[in-house]
Amino acid sequence: MTFKRYIPVESISELTINRLSIYLRCLQQLEKENITTISSQELAERFHLNSAQIRKDLAYFGEFGIRGVGYNAAQLREHLVNILGLSEERRVVVVGAGNLGTALSHFSGFNSGGFKIVAVCDADPQKIGKRIPGGLTVEDAALLPTLVKERRIHIGVITVPAAAAQQVFDDLVNAGIQAILNFAPAQLKGHPEVKLKNVDLKINLELLSFFLTHAARLASIT
Amino acid sequence: MTFKRYIPVESISELTINRLSIYLRCLQQLEKENITTISSQELAERFHLNSAQIRKDLAYFGEFGIRGVGYNAAQLREHLVNILGLSEERRVVVVGAGNLGTALSHFSGFNSGGFKIVAVCDADPQKIGKRIPGGLTVEDAALLPTLVKERRIHIGVITVPAAAAQQVFDDLVNAGIQAILNFAPAQLKGHPEVKLKNVDLKINLELLSFFLTHAARLASIT
DNA sequence: CCGTGTGAAGCTGTTCACAGCT
């Protein structure tokens, strides 16, 4: 939690933050292999990243390395956990108990490393009351404001159909949620004070389709 | 399929391609509302995009608009479908019949608009033979080369744990697959001739966590 | 006269290359 400079968050790119998550994964793996010290160079080669970029990304938040030596893996991991705010538990509500919503509710990636799905809602009376693998029961989306308050929920995940997404987005914001992950293929509008991240899974398939159509041989850029 | 210029695909950014998918969604919605003609300005305002960017993105592929008027919605949609290669059916194999893999296999977004999951594999004998909602049965991952050939599969989706991902990636490539969507949190290496797109769902939660931690009030940038 | 298509400008993100610290 000791950052060298208190740079305004808005000045740090989302790309940088995403890379911090990746660095964190890499460090976790290195620790499993009992590696204690690593240079940006080695880290870059091992996980095919760019060493200058690693150093620059980290430099936004402090001086974590030792010149002439490199970084202490455990220490750097700890710093990244703090920067990303993963030391504190984040309770999540999933709205939309369809296929995807149900799957994400018991997806290990969404129930580990600081995150925990504590509620799954739907507006469809047919779905309310249904048990979900993992132990949760689908609750009435109309109860969102209560749920958010009582279970101190920080993050909302939207997995309803596109047509219902804007309404759910508004409801989540009105219920007091500050950060929302939207899986619906809809252009949501209207709450600049809330952090909204759109993830459209189908876009990725369409991207691949584009490359299959236009490129016989093509370098992999990810 | 009549593109003004045959620009090398590599010169077009992934960002542009992703936006084309978004424009396609928007046009589909407009058609539902029986709107036949739309200007880049209107399109931008309606879906909070940038009008100059819309025009520039489209201009890579041809001149689809009418000066002084705008674009014909149906025509432009058709162009986008062709550009993205969505008129041809794309058969998909999902490797990893865990939570996420199973969910994606019957996820509507992965079984519509030109895409169709035609096989789900796993190496775990416990999972092989299990039925999946939607009609598929989990098959042995060892049969990948045969499956890919017989069902003429174009796209592979990796939903195995991180530790197994590199092996599956290699196997998919060796089986002759040209485009791969990887959901495992692993830095895959080694096949520059194949198009690889990484999607890490947890990164998105971590991004939200970062903003919750550092920003009390913050503009939504997506 | 209006909106597209597009050079040019401006901005953001990445990579280079080296000074400075250990």
Add this chain to the structure above:
DNA sequence: AGCTGTGAACAGCTTCACACGG
């Protein structure tokens, strides 16, 4: 001697603003 941290150069992406065509 070696690697970090960082200004400066470079590359890529977005936005502006207007000439041109309908």
